[in-house]
Amino acid sequence: MSQRILVLGASGYIGQHLVRALSQQGHRVLATARRTDRLRKLGLANVSCHSLDLNGPERLPALLAGVDTVYYLVHGMGEGGDFIAHERQVALNVRDALRQVPVSELIFLSSLQAPAHQRSDHLRARQLTAETLREAGVPVTELRAGIIVGAGSAAFEVMRDMVYNLPVLTPPRWVRSRTTPIALENLLHYLVALLDHPATGHRIFEAAGPQILSYQQQFERFMAVSGKRRPLIPLPLPTRWISAWFLSVITSVPPSTAKALIQGLKHDLLADDAGLRALIPQPLITFDDAVRRTLKDEERLAHSSDWGYDAQAFARWRPEYGYFAKQAGYTVRTSASPRALWRVINRLGGREGYFFGNVLWKTRAAMDRLVGHRLAKGRPAGELLQVGDAVDSWKVIVVEPEKQLTLLFGMKAPGLGRLSFTLEDKGSYRQLDVRAWWHPHGMPGLFYWLLMIPAHLFIFRGMARRIAALAEQRTEE
Structure with a gap:
């Protein structure tokens, strides 16, 4: 059944794909972000674009009127400075607006969590955001994911830029940490299909691909798929030695985003997706196939x-x-x-x-x-x-x-x-x-x-x- 949906953070790479998918399903979508120029130019059916800065969300209650479901895709990694405080304030603003104008459900795309004593600033910010949103008085579905393999994913683009731009790969010891990378296509299917399984209370799902891979294995598989052979020599250096300067040189991912992301890779982040797969079964794409699809998508980026x-x-x-x-x-x-x-x-x-x-x-x-x-x-x-x-x-x-x-x-x-x-x-x-x-x-x-x-x-x-x-x-x- 068609819904009226508000997407917060619609200009990000997940947001753009999600808005397109929701449009294709016939939903009425209100796409919000600070800048919506690119979304407007897509001319998607049933999609209206609204400029909205959640740091000053006076317009948010009016946008929530008549909305069935809210997707929360906002994060502060690219803000620099104290992005934990920034994320918390934005979440508080959304919480307060939802208390004024409640909706049936909020779906929050979050990150897999390490044990409390091992969490990076990025992971703590995600957890704090979830806790704040659950205070709004509406059912919150938190969907946690780790590495997302898709064009525009910060984690994928850092890996891609390192392989394409460096003659020798010398990542630090976090390269041995393991995770469960998921293809963008699979993640989008979960996000859209959750609409067919509405929440009656708060719930948490974890999304994963079909394989458990260390970051070193991901680098090796990426090189095999792309045909770019590079010596990979992990160095026993602490993650904090990866400076923002080094990242800004090697990768085109915004430095503050890349640094916050990498500091969350120090420990295993393994998803338990049994509950989600039981609720929403779908064929899961392997890491190699996801890389092939992503590189194919990136061939068309200039046609925009x-x-x-x-x-x-x-x-x-x-x-x-x-x-x-x-x-x-x-x-x-x-x-x-x-x-x-x-x-x-x-x-x-x-x-x-x-x-x-x-x-x-x-x-x-x-x-x-x-x-x-x-x-x-x-x-x-x-x-x-x-x-x-x-x-x-x-x-x-x-x-x-x-x-x-x-x-x-x-x-x-x-x-x-x-x-x-x-x-x-x-x-x-x-x-x-x-x-x-x-x-x-x-x-x-x-x-x-x-x-x-x-x-x-x-x-x-x-x-x-x-x-x-x-x-x-x-x-x-």
Whole structure:
């Protein structure tokens, strides 16, 4: 039977897949997140997207009106700082809203738990969230899972990036810890099928794949499936020695997320899924098959709204490019009008050049010419850029007037990149973000990115400030 469902945290990789699955089942879905642009562009049937920041959830009670089931997919690993306090506060806000407007059930996707004295901050935060949500006065189904094998899963992407980007794998001693990895497809089936088995009280299920594997075995199986052979030499180093800096270099997973995740891998995390399998039987996908499916899914990542569904970007995509991109940029607040900002941004490549550090841009172009890579020059004569236009070596791939302009990187480098100018109207001010996104091609791509980081941080800050200043002048005029 069709339900009215509210998904909290719908913009995450699990959330996007779950919203699509619920839509296909004919449910009416309210998808909420701080940013819902990508979800909106999917145009899913029976799905309405709502911007919602759970740190200030004044709008949440109104969204809960008439809802049957809430999915809670929110986590604070990517927040940095004291994410335990952040997760607790968000859970308290949702609890209070549910006390005002109760629903039939809340389904919370959580993590497998180690013994209390062995829990990392991430695992403690998940447990604290569950306890807080159970105070809301509505039945809570807590579904605990360990490693999820799917495109966008932080645990999977860390493994994938290490294998593709390092010539030798030297993980610390946690590589011998065991877990029960589950395929994303199996997890989604459990999440959706729980709607057919409503809860009358609080309950906890654990989800697992068909195998118990150590992280070393997962690395070895991943290498066998992907064809990337790497020496794997575990080092007897404590987990805390894995610094955020090292993770930010090797993997494109957000450093705070990767660090919080890895610190939860020190001990065995084994699921007892007998109760869940009895309630919702399904064929379980092996780790090897799950990896094959995930790598196949990642081959299509460039065919998305992020890349403007551009055929050239899709043709240049490589298996080595993962779900997450390296990124560097700068965000500035300005009093300029959206129209003025948009007009200035569209002057890119003209008399203003690149607004800041034009000597550095010319130096980078000269490096291409030295290796025999010929670059186009100039830009269209029109005032506003259109999809398909060339601006020097860049190609315009996304144009959303007064919202976003994105260009495809065309210089010679080991990877695939884009440059985005994003505008947000915040009412009393506008926010301009200038940001480069980079998918490195193995170790050479990582070295290139590290080499360019100082210039990127300097240039993008200057670009954002210069654009804002020019737009403010235009607004005043």
